[in-house]
Structures are given as structure tokens and as C-alpha cells.
Amino acid sequence: MSIHVHVRVGVEWVNDFHNDSCEQNDLSYCDDQVVGFFNHMGDHGHVKVFNWGNDNAWETDFRHPTFGGDSLNWSDDVHFCMVNDHGGNNSNVVSFSFSKAHTACSVSSTKMRLGQKNLKWLAALGCDAVLNTDASHIVAVWGGPMRGVHIVCGYIGTAADSWWTSDLGEDFADDICDGDTIAGAWVSDAYSFWTGDDSIAIAAGVSQNDAINRRDHETLDWRDINVASTNWLAWKYRT
């Protein structure tokens, strides 16, 4: 099945951190995964909007203007945003780390309002999108930040920075552009017996039925079928 709409795509990644207040362990393959996604989405006719790496990736791109950020011009000005760097999760708050303070070294999910403009799908490839699969934890982490975004994809606990998963973005792009469901393709492609990556995809909906439908059936063709209000979350995961 082919896809009938074009989506706007943006990606951000960080491999190299500075030896300053933003210091983190350097990574090696974050760019391979998300730039592979970016380029393959482009190969399938979708619109490549931004690819910001290392010092060009800024936390303000994810922080909502209510909190002084610029998300509506970047992460929320595309339909599909993929980000890969160090992730963290403390007290049900996810954070993405950046190499340069612009203006902070990280952004927390309490300062995100995902989907208030154009964002439909977010894939966060850093660690700890969720720490476990307890419903109370999952809704506590993502129930607040999901404000119109349809589906968030990520990992349960840590993820691998590995040459052997560097094709993930390409595979995922190819699958969803061939018409596979977004949640199904992510959970299937990102799970790895070999690296130990456990994948999860979380869909929002105005009702239980809406959230389940999106989890089970949403493809890129659902771009303009908006989530008016996040009242339910439905997720799938392999572990």
C-alpha cells in the first residue's frame, strides 16, 4: 500500500558533547540513525525541512514558547520529528540532552507541548522514553506533553548506540512509506534481540477507541486526522 500525502520531516542529533556544563559521554551513531531516516523519507518524496546535528541541535527547538522556547518554528513545524541524543527520565519527566547550551543544556518534557502546531509523530531515540511499562508511569510521562501529536515512539529503558542499529532510521522510513502502520513499524524495527533494545509506541486519542485505532492502524496518510484532545493513550511494546 502506498502513501498519498507528503509529510514534512525534521531531525536533530548529538554525537559530540563539550567538556563544559553540558558535558555528557560522547556518542557515535546518533547521526546515522536519524539522518538515514531523513534521507530515506526524502527519497520517498517527503519534504526534508531540517537536519541539525551536534552544536546545531538546540533545546529551544523542542521547548514551547510558553516557556521561552522556539518549538513552533522547528520540532512542531514539521509533521515528523526524530531526535537522537542522550535521553533521561526522572520522576516521570523525560529530558533530551544537547551539546551546547542554547539556551540550556537539556529540555524537559514539562516544557514541551507536542503537536500544538503541526507535529504528528515524534520518535525519540535516546534512552528512557519510559523507564518501565506501568500504565501509571507511561501516562504520567507522556499524558502532559502530548498536546495534539498523534504518536510518540521510543525505548523502554536504555537504548544502544551501535553500528549494528545504525540502519534503523532507513528501515523505519522505508516501512512507513510503504504503508506500514507507524506504531507497528516502530515496535517491530526498533526492537532488537541482539542489542537488547525494547521498543514502545504510544498513541493519543480523544477516546479509547480513537487511541487504539491510531496505535493499530495509523499510517502517514492519517496526517490530517487531528487529535483534538488527548484523553486516552494506547500503546504497544515488545519486551
Added chain:
Amino acid sequence: MADIKINTKLTGPKGKPASIYRLVTPRVNEKSIRELAKQLGIQADSQSGVLKSDTDKLTFSVGHLELTMHRASGAVRFIDRARWQIDDRQSELKIGDEEASRLAQTVAQKYKLAPARETKFLKAARLHVAEATREGKEASDRIIDVAVALQRLVEKIPVDGPGGKVIVYLNAEREMTGFQRIWRDLDGVHRPGASYRPPQSAVEDMAAHFAKKRAVIEVQEIRFGYFEEGPRTRQRYLQPAYVIIGMLSAPEGGSRKRTIYVAPALTNNTGRITPPLEVKRPQRRRPEPEAE
């Protein structure tokens, strides 16, 4: 330079060094995929089905049945799209690892995916579907499928890596809905193993690999086995390897990420396994937004 800390015991393999094997060049063409389809009970004469070809793979579909062969590896994936990972909103699969393993072995034997004596149970990974209100009320969680990985054995040594596996998917009715086989056939001994490198030298390889990275890597586990690549990679030899699992850990419980490095285990190996890190051109500096 990466700072490597060892949090595990470094113990090398015992006994006579394992051999290095040549691998058969996979035969991936219309004839081979139709033959395989017939073996699976799919109607696959020259008039039936839809054949799609791209640079990576060949895909043969009949109705909702889809068979894919990867050109680089000969890896096979079969999916029944009407049933694979599909939820009917009520079924629940309650199955223990032992039963899942037994059923997966039955599938592997029925379709001649792998000889039973050359596999062992690796892991059963369950697919869950769950939902709750935004406040966490009315929560439910069901298992709708289990993926059972059978790990390949060569000379009774486990085959590690993204390959060397048969993965069987079972639905709530305990029926096979798909499988993946990443299993390159052996073409005889390329060279007998001379002696094993100590695992410490594999850790030194890892340190050299990450020499230009600033990181603290805690080595948590070193596994020994043959190493088989994934579906997209051409591989000529199957050689023994050390698989080093590390954790990039920030102090005081900060961000973490796992890292993996694979090094050859024999002194007379056929070359490095983890490719060197690419030197990439930095992006042009992003312009600052204009002040309002």
C-alpha cells in the same frame, strides 16, 4: 579518549580454538524465492503472486502472505499480513517460555528452517497492547504475540550478533504468523583457529576504536561466540568473536546509553568486525535567530 572501566570478569574461551568458516554466497533470485514459497505451502508457480525487486531484497506476495529474501545475506522473512502482530481487541496469549520454545522448534522443523541440534532457545519477546485514560484510569494490558528467537550453534558455540537466528512469531491461537531466518550456510572450514586472543586485547581494540571520543565506558559483559551479521550485510567468513557490552554512564545517575563493540577472538582472524568510526564533515554553523 574514552575511559574504559571493566565491571566484569575477563575470561577467555577454553579448549581447542574454533575454526573460521567460509560462508556460501546466497542465491537470491525469482527461482529461489518461488521454491521457498512452495516449501512454505504458498502457491508459487510462474503465473502466481506479485514479485517486487529492489537493490536490497526480493519480495514475493500472494494475497496477505509476504516472503522477503535479502540479497546480501539470503536472510528470509515470512509474514502473514492478515495475522502478524494483529490485535482483535480481546485475545490474550498466556504462554511460558518453555512452551513458546517448543512451538517455535516445531515450526522450525516443519519448514526446515534450522536443524534442532543446531539451535538453542535464546529469548521469547512478547508484544503487548495497552491503554489507559490520560489520568491512568481504566488501564489494561494484554499480550497478543510472542517472538521466539532460536540461536544458532556452530561446533556447539553460540552464534552471536544480529544474525544467526531463527525468530518465530506466534499469535494468541499459538499459530505461526511469521518468521525470520538469518542463517548463512557454511561452505567448509576456511582455516583452523590457531589460538585465542585474550579478552583484554579485545577491550584494547575497543579503547582504540573510541580513542577520539570523550566518554566513560563501563564494560558490563563480554560474550564469546561466532559472529553473524544482519540481513543487509554481505559476510564471507564466520569467525569467533568477543562481543563487548558497555554502558556509557554519566555520574550521579545521569544519562545512560549502551554501546557494543565486537572484536575477533582468534589470533589468525579474518579481520576486524566493528567497522572503524567514519570521519564526517561537520555541518555548517547554524545561524542564530534574529532578535525580535
